[in-house]
Amino acid sequence: MGLEKVRRIDSTRIEIPVDYKQGMRVNGIIYVDEALEKDLEIQAIDQVANVATLPGIVGSSMAMPDVHTGYGFSIGGVAAFDLKDGIVSPGGVGYDINCGVRLLRSNLRKDDVAAKIKDLVSVLFNEIPSGVGSKGKVRLGPDDQKRILKKGAQWAVEQGFGESGDLEKIESGGCIEGADPSLISNKAYERGRSQQGTLGSGNHFLEVQYVDEIYDEKAANSLGLFRDQITVMIHTGSRGFGHQVCTDFLEVMERAANKYKIELPDKELACAPFESPEAQDYLAAMRAAANYAWANRQCIMHWSRETFMKVLGLSPRELGMSLIYDVAHNIAKVETHEVNGRKTKLIVHRKGATRAFPPGHPELPEIYRPIGQPVLIPGDMGRASFVLLGTEKAMEETFGSTCHGAGRIMSRHQAIKRAKGRKIWREMEDKGIIVRSAGRETLAEEMSEAYKDVSNVVDVVHRAGISTKVARLRPIGVIKG
Amino acid sequence: MTPFKILDISGDVGLTAYGNTKEEAFINAATGMYSLITDPDPVFEKKVIHISVENQSPDGLLVSWLNELVFHFDAYGFIGKKIGVEHFSDSKITARISGEEFNPDRHEGNLLIKAATYHKLRIEKKDNQWEIDVIFDI
Numbered sequence: 001m002g003l004e005k006v007r008r009i010d011s012t013r014i015e016i017p018v019d020y021k022q023g024m025r026v027n028g029i030i031y032v033d034e035a036l037e038k039d040l041e042i043q044a045i046d047q048v049a050n051v052a053t054l055p056g057i058v059g060s061s062m063a064m065p066d067v068h069t070g071y072g073f074s075i076g077g078v079a080a081f082d083l084k085d086g087i088v089s090p091g092g093v094g095y096d097i098n099c100g101v102r103l104l105r106s107n108l109r110k111d112d113v114a115a116k117i118k119d120l121v122s123v124l125f126n127e128i129p130s131g132v133g134s135k136g137k138v139r140l141g142p143d144d145q146k147r148i149l150k151k152g153a154q155w156a157v158e159q160g161f162g163e164s165g166d167l168e169k170i171e172s173g174g175c176i177e178g179a180d181p182s183l184i185s186n187k188a189y190e191r192g193r194s195q196q197g198t199l200g201s202g203n204h205f206l207e208v209q210y211v212d213e214i215y216d217e218k219a220a221n222s223l224g225l226f227r228d229q230i231t232v233m234i235h236t237g238s239r240g241f242g243h244q245v246c247t248d249f250l251e252v253m254e255r256a257a258n259k260y261k262i263e264l265p266d267k268e269l270a271c272a273p274f275e276s277p278e279a280q281d282y283l284a285a286m287r288a289a290a291n292y293a294w295a296n297r298q299c300i301m302h303w304s305r306e307t308f309m310k311v312l313g314l315s316p317r318e319l320g321m322s323l324i325y326d327v328a329h330n331i332a333k334v335e336t337h338e339v340n341g342r343k344t345k346l347i348v349h350r351k352g353a354t355r356a357f358p359p360g361h362p363e364l365p366e367i368y369r370p371i372g373q374p375v376l377i378p379g380d381m382g383r384a385s386f387v388l389l390g391t392e393k394a395m396e397e398t399f400g401s402t403c404h405g406a407g408r409i410m411s412r413h414q415a416i417k418r419a420k421g422r423k424i425w426r427e428m429e430d431k432g433i434i435v436r437s438a439g440r441e442t443l444a445e446e447m448s449e450a451y452k453d454v455s456n457v458v459d460v461v462h463r464a465g466i467s468t469k470v471a472r473l474r475p476i477g478v479i480k481g
Numbered sequence: 482m483t484p485f486k487i488l489d490i491s492g493d494v495g496l497t498a499y500g501n502t503k504e505e506a507f508i509n510a511a512t513g514m515y516s517l518i519t520d521p522d523p524v525f526e527k528k529v530i531h532i533s534v535e536n537q538s539p540d541g542l543l544v545s546w547l548n549e550l551v552f553h554f555d556a557y558g559f560i561g562k563k564i565g566v567e568h569f570s571d572s573k574i575t576a577r578i579s580g581e582e583f584n585p586d587r588h589e590g591n592l593l594i595k596a597a598t599y600h601k602l603r604i605e606k607k608d609n610q611w612e613i614d615v616i617f618d619i
Contacts, residue, residue, distance in 0.1 A: 132590025
């Protein structure tokens with residue numbers, strides 16, 4: 001192993017060669033420019049190399065510019081495995097299965113809400129449960145949960161939370177097939193019972209934003225975005241339910257790795273051959289958790305929309321709040337990609353990485369087929385978030401994947417220390433951003449300085465051509481857990 | 482002896498827990514974890530839960546132990562104050578934990594811990610003292 005072996009391929013990529021570490025089957029590629037490379041942790045490089053040792057890996061073990069050290073797999077990691085010789089690993093998906101982002105448009109302009117933003121944030125904060133110990137407004141019996149696990153966002157629509165037209169604007173239609181509720185532990189059901197329709201905590205958020213910059217007028221137009229328009233972004237996942245599924249299956253996979261004699265450089269890389277019952281069971285449980293998350297974001301969207309109507313006294317038509325898109329950034333999916341000129345089915349793991357399919361891809365809804373898949377990249381609460389589009393180059397280079405966010409540069413502890421004696425909410429208010437949070441130290445942990453500047457991350461994927469910038473969104477109201 | 486201290490790690494949060502015995506270090510890891518979720522002072526002993534976990538590996542036993550407590554908090558809001566271990570071996574722990582249900586009016590929410598992980602996990606005897614490093618996913 002030697003860091004000196006890591007070399008720069010071009011202005012946006014570095015390579016970890018196969019001889020960096022013993023056992024690597026393919027090379028590693030990290031999308032970073034020279035500036036972001038300075039923040040790159042050695043441990044994250046090592047994790048990208050570790051993933052390259054797993055059986056059946058295809059192409060390269062990759063990481064996006066928001067890469068940082070995770071458990072087993074790095075955050076920002078993308079790895080695809082052959083269905084015959086490859087593996088499935090819960091560590092390649094992460095604890096928060098189908099953590100993801102949803103973006104809503106509206107007919108409103110920034111000026112239309114300026115006078116009411118404080119009320120709006122307050123009511124949103126009350127209406128959308130968040131933080132430690134919060135409970136959802138929907139009480140679920142075991143049968144309800146099973147329906148959620150099978151139907152995803154469609155379940156929420158059937159409950160009156162949103163419209164059927166929303167579904168096509170969600171990755172996988174808001175419901176990934178092959179979920180099996182019978183594989184879910186009682187513990188996961190217990191944790192999931194009161195957490196549907198809750199935001200959670202940590203870096204999860206709901207933001208009221210406005211479009212402050214458009215890079216691609218035509219694409220923005222197709223997405224229904226215009227300058228100064230109010231948008232809402234929701235970032236959350238499958239809550240305690242998904243975590244329990246991951247926890248349960250890490251144990252199963254640890255035993256499986258022994259059983260199938262897979263050598264692991266790190267316990268959190270525990271995995272099983274794709275065709276094994278353990279891997280198939282995990283995938284069926286993971287899909288159930290993914291559907292739980294899509295229902296969750298659908299519920300939260302619905303209550304956000306209702307809150308806007310109530311606080312601003314607008315009809316649905318006047319408000320015009322509708323879904324632009326919803327992406328998963330912690331998930332494993334069977335997808336068809338071209339490998340050595342042949343179309344091949346692979347199991348693509350994205351952990352802190354977003355799917356970025358190109359124009360014309362059959363999995364995209366008809367309305368977005370001409371422009372490509374919308375990619376939603378949340379930033380920290382004080383700076384900006386971005387809308388991008390998937391590209392053909394992403395298909396060729398990264399199994400149709402791109403970055404997922406800003407990525408931390410400061411530990412939570414460091415951030416809290418840095419924020420000591422400061423009033424973060426006041427600093428934010430001075431910048432024109434109203435924030436509310438449930439947790440005592442959330443705002444300190446989540447302050448802008450604790451994160452890389454998402455603009456730099458997005459610039460790298462844009463320059464690398466694995467997705468292209470459409471618009472930048474600035475927050476004016478933030479709800480944190 | 483300090484029962485535990487917070488371990489600084491980018492992204493998530495961890496603990497180093499100490500104990501004169503392994504059992505004591507396991508208990509301190511648990512009380513340390515509770516203190517990350519909320520300030521333990523206003524938590525009262527109003528309710529008792531019984532926990533039993535088994536795992537063949539020492540690392541696995543610690544992760545299962547802490548994840549069992551995470552489960553009781555995340556599913557039922559139970560936050561422990563006092564931990565009484567009834568049985569402690571290399572592969573099994575049973576314990577009686579007294580505490581109460583988290584009440585946002587009286588308890589301050591701090592970190593929402595969602596899992597104990599194997600990441601950089603360390604259980605070690607050093608100079609007659611046990612030390613545990615554990616990182617939590619939050």
